[in-house]
Amino acid sequence: MSSEELQATGGTEVVEIALQLAMASTGRSKFVSIEDGHHGNSLGTMSVGASEYREGLPNLLRGCLKVKRPLDANAVDRVERRLRKRDVAAFITEPIIGNLGALVPDALFMRGLQRLCRRYGTLLILDEVATGFGRTGRLFASELFGLAPDIMTLAKAITGGHAGMGATVATERVARAAEGKVNVYSTYGWHPLSVEAALANLAYLRAHQTHLLKDVAERSEDFRCRLLQMDFGSPVDIRVTGLAIGLEFEDGAYAGALAGRCRKAGLILGIDDDTLTLFPALTISRRTVHEGLDILERCL
Ligand SMILES: Cc1ncc(COP(=O)(O)O)c(C=O)c1O
Structure with missing residues (x-):
């Protein structure tokens, strides 16, 4: 363009x-x-x-x-x-x-x-x-x-x-x-400070794009596999596109309660009515993904 x-x-x-x-x-x-x-x-x-x-x-x-x-x-x-x-x-x-x-x-x-x-x-x-x-x-x-x-x-x-x-x-x-x-x-x-941050970030992306996107694809599969196996307490539509992840529940009260339990256990999830969102850092490690999902699973 x-x-x-x-x-x-x-x-x-x-x-x-x-x-x-x-x-x-x-x-x-x-x-x-x-x-x-x-x-x-x-x-x-x-x-x-x-x-x-x-x-x-x-x-x-x-x-x-x-x-x-x-x-x-x-x-x-x-x-x-x-x-x-x-x-x-x-x-x-x-x-x-x-x-x-x-x-x-x-x-x-x-x-x-x-x-x-x-x-x-x-x-x-x-x-x-x-x-x-x-x-x-x-x-x-x-x-x-x-x-x-x-x-x-x-x-x-x-x-x-x-x-x-x-x-x-x-x-x-x-x-x-x-x-x-x-x-x-x-x-x-x-602002010059923002421009410096953007230039450094874009230089990183340019140098590591292939590697970064491969990591995103792999972590995305980690999320997808585990989330699909979880036994949620409400029917849920699970959406995983890269590391843009959403869980839309039929029961909004369940979504809110689940987010509350996760927060107490140390995992912050985005919540909007009946929908939970997970937008982790693109550089998240496999280990951290599983630590977070372990907390989620314990809170179901
Ligand atoms: C798709 C989209 N557009 C616009 C905005 C507004 O961005 P900001 O909060 O930087 O003003 C957001 C913020 O979440 C967003 O997700």
Whole structure:
């Protein structure tokens, strides 16, 4: 992707910039996103997040439409109904949806999405703030579906988590069309300390990418094998894509109680309603994986 970058301090800012770029380059104002996704904490990014945010903040952006799960081949028709009028600036989604328990959309849905975006002149924004830089076993999760987004948002692991930084990467076509129309300035955007951290991190990735991604694939299998054998106290959907791991339980109370027991025993799990998430460091050792899973198993 030939590209232009805009400078930011983190995930919320890069998504905000992406939304502005999409509006400026298409001359349209609507957005479509996945219901209950998370893209940040500003009014703009919350407008493309969960609809329930509107209950407390009724004046979020107008013209933000949502597509509900399941994200399968049938959902492609629901997307088309929203894009058909050619007034949608961008469709934004994570390729693997972290806060929904590392949810993996159907490949037919993702490829259909790209096709429809091209047909109706809607930009495809892939938010790789959480999935970028190896999390899913590929350098970028977009690769899992063979997608070529118009805009990609990056933060978190761009510095290996050592400093706040983000980058909005757009194709040359989008950048040209928006030139002079988006004026983003952020005091700490690409602060020299953050840039040093990012350069060191990217140099490490460049030198060790093959090895690192091989480790991610192996540890991912360790997680998958053990999790699939565990006897959970509620029916559960287990999703493992690289080291983006989610457990969505039928019984939300069980999920909460399990996370509480694990925490007391020394294992912190991400929890959101009925869903637990495990996003360990990509450099986690096999031994630590098993130590953590032993705790989980004892707490079932
Ligand atoms: C996919 C995604 N986009 C955007 C954000 C917002 O990033 P930040 O917390 O750095 O503002 C997050 C944060 O968790 C995220 O996971």
